Amino acid sequence: MKEIDPGHIYSLQIIDGRSYEVYSNLVFVKRVGDKYPGNTLPHSGTNIQEVLRACIARLAYLDKQIPDGATQEAKMHLEAAVWYLELRAAKRHDRTPPKLQEAVNGQTCTKCGHVGCKGECHE
8 A cells, every 4th residue: 555645645565466566546535625724726536434334245245155253344344433433523513423334334425425414424
């Protein structure tokens, strides 16, 4: 992993490709303003929760292939991480915090990417 733009753009190594020097970028949303100190030059991207949801789905897939307690533990901890991040977002935006399964599997807002938002954000 190489950090391209601290906190926002990461270059991830691709394995089993033609070369081990092949990378794919992971881009997080970059917003500017009072709530985002130090950020300049905004751009679109994803959030941590969405990446973790993809990792959770990948772990579920792997566990179906070859069940393992370590895989299940990792999945459980990632689900908790998603919940904590959604709890943080709910507090920041004065919303009711979601339950764990809603945080992991609930419908996300197309504007902010969080569960429990009814599209009233970033207008």
